[in-house]
Amino acid sequence: MRPFEYTAATDPADAVRLVAANDGTRFLAGGTNLIDLMKLEVETPRAVVDINRLARREPALEQVAELPDGGLRIGALVRNSDLAWNPVVQARYPVLSEALLAGASGQLRNMATTGGNLLQRTRCYYFRDTAMPCNKREPGTGCPSIAGHNRINAVLGTSPECIATSPGDMPVAMVALGATVHVRGPEGERAIPLADFYLVPGLHPERETVLRHGELIVAVELPALPFAARSHYRKVRDRASYAFALASAAVALDIHEGRIRDARVALGGIATTPWRSFEAERALVGHAVSHTLFRTAAERALAGAVPYAENAFKIELARRTLVRALTIVSEMTAR
Ligand SMILES: Cc1cc2nc3c(=O)[nH]c(=O)nc-3n(C[C@H](O)[C@H](O)[C@H](O)COP(=O)(O)OP(=O)(O)OC[C@H]3O[C@@H](n4cnc5c(N)ncnc54)[C@H](O)[C@@H]3O)c2cc1C
Ligand code: SF4
Known part of the structure; x- marks a missing residue:
């Protein structure tokens, strides 16, 4: 693992400013994916900005709130366990609760956050092995998975540049439910339908979402969907x-x-x-x-x-x- 600077932000605006100011800086939430990848040196940020204390300033980041139209707003720092066992989620969106409980382990779910889960990286063997080329990790180096070990890789949405599987369970339930991601960046807030949030690899597998550097996911909203x-x-x-x-x-x-x-x-x-x-x-x-x-x-x-x-x-x-x-x-x- 390479040395890096660590800052614990307490104000969301400061966190956005610190990350947006430098391409080599990342938000740190539960750390269950980012720290793993830093240990493997797949991710080598110069600095991380810990966002776990932001809810002191903005409690909604850690809350699940019912919306007047019957939908649900889930703060980006809500832990996967808390979301899975939330009684409203269990009653109105059981698919989401079940997807969360099918993921990882109890300990990981206690740490993992809603925002971090949306952005976890692929488990493709070659992506996680820096001794191997990989277009997603180092654009232009090739995709050894296509002719190599690809048992865990994708059969839909692939390109000649990358066939990596999107790993998450929670995002599959959320995309079925028609969720919207709310993000806050240096230029203000925007809402992105989750169906438009992820990018298929095409010629640029290194680009996985439409999120711009420095944009903080603040919440995910689920629409009212009684039949869910x-x-x-x-x-x-x-x-x-x-x-x-x-x-x-x-x-x-x-x-x-x-x-x-x-x-x-x-x-x-x-x-x-x-x-x-x-x-x-x-x-x-x-x-x-x-x-x-x-x-x-x-x-x-x-x-x-x-x-x-x-x-x-x-x-x-x-x-x-x-x-x-x-x-x-x-x-x-x-x-
Ligand atoms: C052994 C193991 C087994 C697992 N099994 C499963 C499984 O079966 N199914 C499954 O779905 N997942 C599984 N996971 C993955 C786990 O769900 C993710 O690691 C976790 O959800 C990531 O959340 P986090 O808060 O820890 O993210 P972090 O590791 O903190 O961050 C991940 C990424 O998101 C960015 N980020 C975090 N929060 C924000 C935000 N609010 N705004 C903008 N960017 C942000 C970070 O900069 C980083 O790039 C497994 C993980 C492990 C280690
Ligand atoms: S499938 Fe994608 S992530 Fe895996 S080696 Fe090929 S380019 Fe890299």
Whole structure:
């Protein structure tokens, strides 16, 4: 690990100013991803600005608040455990609670924050190994994963420059729910739909989001979505806990008299971004619930998948994971 400067900010405006002033400076939240990557020297910031004390000045950063329109505002420093066990989240957005509880371990969830979770980096083996080239870590050096070990890599949203999987569980549930990210930078605040927040790698895998350097995530807002009370997150992985998704599905269904009126579908573990499947949603809406319908939706969701030598299994795994999640939600009684 290389030496770095450490500052604990107590004022959000100071934190933004300190990070924005220097390209080599990073925000530090729970540290469960950034510090790991600093130890590996994948990330080598000159300085870090600890944002854990900002809530003393701005308590909303650590709070989950109900909005007048029925939505929910989640402060960027809300810990993953607190969000997962929040009674309103459990009742109205169970898919989000389940996605959080499917991630990492209890200890990690106690540290990890909402903002940091959105920005965690890929687990691609080559990205985390500085002895290897990697276009995401060092643009222009190549992508050894394409012809190398790619079992954990993506089959959707890939490019000839990078096939790294987006690792998070929480963002998959949030993208299905239609969340919006609120950020504050040197030029003020802006709101970004989560569906537009992440970038597929294209020619620039080093750019993962539309966030500008120095912009602080302050909150995530979930819209009121009454039918999300019937929702579920299904995750398939190598171990029953403490493992990243090989495939996952976040699903919410609005079912009336056996027919689907509205649907939300997102996939994880198989794409370069948290992957909302509008194709699957279109296939579902207006039709009567059936196994055949769910299988059709899953076929549509994976229609554009491109397999590599070791990860073709993920395509059928993702289809089955989605069918299972849809089946579970369709069998729930409305809560
Ligand atoms: C062994 C292990 C297993 C794991 N398993 C899973 C899993 O199964 N599923 C899963 O989803 N995750 C898993 N994780 C990842 C874990 O969820 C993330 O490390 C965590 O969510 C990151 O949050 P943090 O607050 O610690 O972020 P940090 O490490 O503090 O920060 C991560 C990044 O976000 C930036 N950042 C943080 N907060 C803000 C903000 N408010 N505004 C702007 N930038 C910000 C930082 O500068 C940094 O670049 C695992 C991690 C480990 C170590
Ligand atoms: S898949 Fe992306 S992160 Fe992995 S080695 Fe290739 S460029 Fe790097």
